Amino acid sequence: MNRFVKSINKVSLIQQIIIGLIIGILTALYVPDVANELALLGVLFVGALKGIAPILVFFLVIAAISKHRSGQKTGMGSVITLYLLGTFLSAVLAVIVSFFFPTTLHLVAGAADAAPPQGIAEVMTTLLKNVVDNPVKALMSANYIGILAWALILGGALRHAPMNAKEVMESFAQAITTVVGWIIRFAPLGIMGLVAESIATNGIEALIGYFQLLVLLLGSMIFVALVINPILSFVYLRRNPYPLVFKCLRESAIYAFFTRSSAANIPVNLDLAKRLKLNPDMYSVSIPLGATINMGGAAITITIMTLAAAHTLGIVVDIPTAILLSIIATIGACGASGVAGGSLLLIPLACSLFGISNDVAMQVVGVGFIIGVLQDSTETALNSSTDILFTATADYAKRGYHEDWN
Numbered sequence: 391m392n393r394f395v396k397s398i399n400k401v402s403l404i405q406q407i408i409i410g411l412i413i414g415i416l417t418a419l420y421v422p423d424v425a426n427e428l429a430l431l432g433v434l435f436v437g438a439l440k441g442i443a444p445i446l447v448f449f450l451v452i453a454a455i456s457k458h459r460s461g462q463k464t465g466m467g468s469v470i471t472l473y474l475l476g477t478f479l480s481a482v483l484a485v486i487v488s489f490f491f492p493t494t495l496h497l498v499a500g501a502a503d504a505a506p507p508q509g510i511a512e513v514m515t516t517l518l519k520n521v522v523d524n525p526v527k528a529l530m531s532a533n534y535i536g537i538l539a540w541a542l543i544l545g546g547a548l549r550h551a552p553m554n555a556k557e558v559m560e561s562f563a564q565a566i567t568t569v570v571g572w573i574i575r576f577a578p579l580g581i582m583g584l585v586a587e588s589i590a591t592n593g594i595e596a597l598i599g600y601f602q603l604l605v606l607l608l609g610s611m612i613f614v615a616l617v618i619n620p621i622l623s624f625v626y627l628r629r630n631p632y633p634l635v636f637k638c639l640r641e642s643a644i645y646a647f648f649t650r651s652s653a654a655n656i657p658v659n660l661d662l663a664k665r666l667k668l669n670p671d672m673y674s675v676s677i678p679l680g681a682t683i684n685m686g687g688a689a690i691t692i693t694i695m696t697l698a699a700a701h702t703l704g705i706v707v708d709i710p711t712a713i714l715l716s717i718i719a720t721i722g723a724c725g726a727s728g729v730a731g732g733s734l735l736l737i738p739l740a741c742s743l744f745g746i747s748n749d750v751a752m753q754v755v756g757v758g759f760i761i762g763v764l765q766d767s768t769e770t771a772l773n774s775s776t777d778i779l780f781t782a783t784a785d786y787a788k789r790g791y792h793e794d795w796n
Contacts, residue, residue, distance in 0.1 A: 442569060525537075700741075
């Protein structure tokens with residue numbers, strides 16, 4: 391058994407994931423009954439990541455803040471600036487793309503039971519309420535805004551505690567980080583189960599009718615990942631950012647694409663941040679925070695889907711309104727995690743800017759659910775990989791770090 395494990399470990403994790411992908415796809419195409427059985431592997435993998443993530447974030451942040459020295463700069467200001475600027479530029483790109491390639495929808499019934507927020511104020515109120523959520527409830531429900539808030543408070547209180555108390559928190563954080571490493575080793579099996587179940591269940595037939603819409607959504611997200619994000623990184627780093635960009639895409643976006651969960655990808659990003667030798671004081675806060683407010687993919691989805699609804703109804707969109715839509719999409723995307731259903735249920739909020747009725751807007755949400763198998767996967771991959779990219783960018787820029795990123 392030891393010899394077998396050693397032989398497997400000689401193959402890199404990324405290569406193992408690719409092999410798992412191929413097996414999952416072939417199983418779904420030729421043995422769909424077996425593919426449905428393999429789905430359990432994906433459920434267990436995502437469940438394990440989601441289960442460990444809140445505890446990991448809680449103890450990592452407490453340990454980092456309790457050891458933080460007064461006057462020591464973490465660079466969080468730069469990270470938050472990158473998060474907000476990247477999300478806004480994503481929304482602006484979506485507006486430009488929608489103007490050049492206007493898309494109409496075949497509206498469908500769907501999402502009738504969902505309750506979208508009635509305004510930006512409601513989105514932000516929900517977000518603020520999550521800050522003061524019961525800490526135990528926040529851990530149980532994976533409310534990362536609440537987890538971060540209480541961890542920051544407890545970490546600050548522990549700054550004046552005896553050193554052995556701080557060491558206990560650090561030991562817990564290290565132990566949980568070790569467990570995360572064990573879980574990630576099962577990624578090839580988990581992703582194999584996820585892709586097999588997804589293809590066997592959804593197929594591609596439902597996506598063909600929305601091909602142009604998908605091209606706009608996915609193309610915009612890919613453009614952000616390969617052009618806009620690297621430009622922002624270059625502005626800070628003043629050197630070729632693509633080795634770092636590709637590393638983040640390779641080791642973060644792939645996981646996020648198949649798990650379709652920013653929360654499940656937090657442990658993956660924290661593990662990558664450690665291997666990139668980033669400052670724990672920064673990444674222990676910025677990564678879970680990014681899973682909440684760094685939502686370039688969500689801003690693209692909200693903007694393109696809203697403008698597609700406007701084009702379908704023959705509504706003329708002028709430049710000032712388009713700029714206002716970009717701002718609303720940015721603010722709404724930052725609060726998306728506080729709304730059940732994420733970015734799709736913020737579409738009615740953006741549609742209200744054009745006077746589109748809630749009934750029609752919810753039909754647009756229904757279209758979103760149909761294409762979600764690709765749209766949501768790509769959106770999550772962009773959001774999550776950008777979290778680690780911008781964290782690394784801000785940290786390296788602050789320290790003048792120039793080690794090879796490959």
